[in-house]
Amino acid sequence: MLIHLDLEASDPIYNQLKNQIIAGIAKGELVPGERLPSVRALAQDLGINLHTVNKAYQQLKQDGFILIHRQKGVVVQPDGFPEADEEYWQGLQKTLHPLIAEAVCRGIKREEFVDLCSEIFKEFEKQGGK
Amino acid sequence: MLIHLDLEASDPIYNQLKNQIIAGIAKGELVPGERLPSVRALAQDLGINLHTVNKAYQQLKQDGFILIHRQKGVVVQPDGFPEADEEYWQGLQKTLHPLIAEAVCRGIKREEFVDLCSEIFKEFEKQGGK
Amino acid sequence: MLIHLDLEASDPIYNQLKNQIIAGIAKGELVPGERLPSVRALAQDLGINLHTVNKAYQQLKQDGFILIHRQKGVVVQPDGFPEADEEYWQGLQKTLHPLIAEAVCRGIKREEFVDLCSEIFKEFEKQGGK
Amino acid sequence: MLIHLDLEASDPIYNQLKNQIIAGIAKGELVPGERLPSVRALAQDLGINLHTVNKAYQQLKQDGFILIHRQKGVVVQPDGFPEADEEYWQGLQKTLHPLIAEAVCRGIKREEFVDLCSEIFKEFEKQGGK
DNA sequence: GTGGTCTAGACCACC
DNA sequence: GTGGTCTAGACCACA
Structure with a gap:
């Protein structure tokens, strides 16, 4: 899955990243249970700081879109996404x-x-x- | 027209103000040519900083929703709003x-x-x- | 209100800070609506990094114990605390x-x-x- | 005795394991002198790393809940547990x-x-x- | 002056 | 190797 960031945009990088991952899930490019790159790997890939990736991941975890698994690393939430309450x-x-x-x-x-x-x-x- | 600000929201105050004025226009509560309160008056009314009101007004002017006359004060754009380009x-x-x-x-x-x-x-x- | 941190403890600093603020609220030393020091002020006071204070504040906000008010700064949640669900x-x-x-x-x-x-x-x- | 691990929990696996063994002892499911599975056997059983089981066992030994004999293997402490000092x-x-x-x-x-x-x-x- | 964001580099716990 | 924590310094948006 391709991720494109606009480092000049006013929208914070971590938010762009978060949105693109959610879009990837919505499009079916990322399927539940699929593994995402480690914070370090993704950060290097995108040429940004690892903390920025981490912040995006933490918020996605908080929102119930991903899990941080002890062994498998970061994976797309396999047990259904949060409902629209x-x-x-x-x-x-x-x-x-x-x-x-x-x-x-x-x-x-x-x-x-x-x-x-x-x-x-x-x-x-x-x-x-x- | 009533304006309600949430000082705890993450959305900046000047933006809330801007949005509510635009909503007022969209609803027809504010009609083209109608006069808006001065920066000072509105700031005091809402209990917020002068600069905050000013920033909202400047952006509304920039976006073509209002005019800022040195004499007539602030008025809703009377000559039609900017098109959706x-x-x-x-x-x-x-x-x-x-x-x-x-x-x-x-x-x-x-x-x-x-x-x-x-x-x-x-x-x-x-x-x-x- | 006095805050004592053990920089050697295994319990993360931001967590110690968070716990002591909660304890302060529970004891009534911090009352709803009361203002807390800014991240920078508290960080300097305690001799720790401002990000560490910020992390504690963010979690307290997330948990509903404090509000981050546009004008008043950081204040103890004045509208009642989260219930025990x-x-x-x-x-x-x-x-x-x-x-x-x-x-x-x-x-x-x-x-x-x-x-x-x-x-x-x-x-x-x-x-x-x- | 059944052991259930949550690989997504923030609580480290070795700690969950340790806690469940202590709980087993407290419930009487594991009695003093009873033999526990070897590090290797338990790790394979639970599908986790050798080191993880080992760390749990080492801490249990350190805390006085089990003994690790080179010959008899791992046994629940038969000579009474450490007091609450x-x-x-x-x-x-x-x-x-x-x-x-x-x-x-x-x-x-x-x-x-x-x-x-x-x-x-x-x-x-x-x-x-x- | 406030909090929010980003970067960079370090150490540690865990697996 | 992973993520979690802490530090430090910088810039910006907001009020």
Whole structure:
């Protein structure tokens, strides 16, 4: 799985890394139980500090996306991912709200916005083949 | 128009302020040409720092949502808001991508996600005319 | 409130710090809403690195014992502490189990063990006066 | 006697192993003089590293719970277990202190805590004779 | 001045 | 070899 980081972006590196791993899982490129590179290996691979990788891993572990296994190292959570509870929905709503407010101001219609979302969803629904 | 700030949130105050003003515009609570409170007045009203209000206003001006007249004070952009250009769409896509990736991992279906978006859109469409 | 760290102990410094702050809260020495020193100030005070203090603070925040307020800085959670949910009870049971197993082997009676616990509890029940 | 290890836990494997053997002794499932599996046999049985089992055994020997004979193999200490000296009590107190502090913060009453301890004790008192 | 992020290098516990 | 901890110094966003 390819990971591309933009070291100039305002989005922190550890967050970009975290997001790309989640995207990898969503796309099915990373399957539950699969092993991820060690912090050191990934850090060297990406040319970043090991602590930055570690921070991403710690948050993914905290969020229930990966496990840190004594023997197997870091692996994608094999026992199902955390459900979308009420708290998550509220957070999502809070995140989308300002996004949509600005979109409305810029004259974007509901259909256009929804189409964009659907397009992004499609990217993750190819899971049959891969 | 009521503004509510969460001083404990990780989202910076100036950004919350900016978002709420944009939401006010999207809802039609703030109409083009309408005058906004001065930096000083708003800062005192909200009990926050002058610089914080100023930063929000500067960014809103930069994004084309308000005008800052030396005499008339601060007014909502009367000559139409900036359009959604290609750059904006790309930014929106980049923002939505990780959000949707996580939603997919948590088992949320496209339809559920779109429904949430539509519900938020409704909040901004109650205004009849505008 | 006095904080004493044992830099030689196997228990990580950030954990000692975390525990002492929790103890301070339990004793009533730190009251909800009270301000804690900044990471830098406390780090210098204790002669340790600011990241170590930060780690303790982050975990306390994560566990709901403190808030990191935009203006007031770091404060003891004013809106009530996290409840003891099922998960917490299970964790506590898991922690106590091996402790009690060893105590049994060493011939300690239930009464003796419970007395020790009660004595420790007393330390936190002085809250009327302070 | 069944041993269950959680390879994902933060508690090191050797420690889990050690604790479960102590628990086995406390419950009377392992009686003084009884032979334990060899390092090699147990490691293979549990699917873990030789060194891990060895470390657990060494610590148990150090703490006086087992003997390691070059010929008879590994046996549960037949001549009585180490007493609970002053040092042990102090260590126990130090371990319980932060546990109880957190419990107090979470609103747990002394009685509830003591009840939990008593319940765990019961688990070890089913043995009639010992 | 605050906390947040990133880098770099070191030591240790664990396996 | 792995991850966990600690230190140190730097820069930036925020208020």
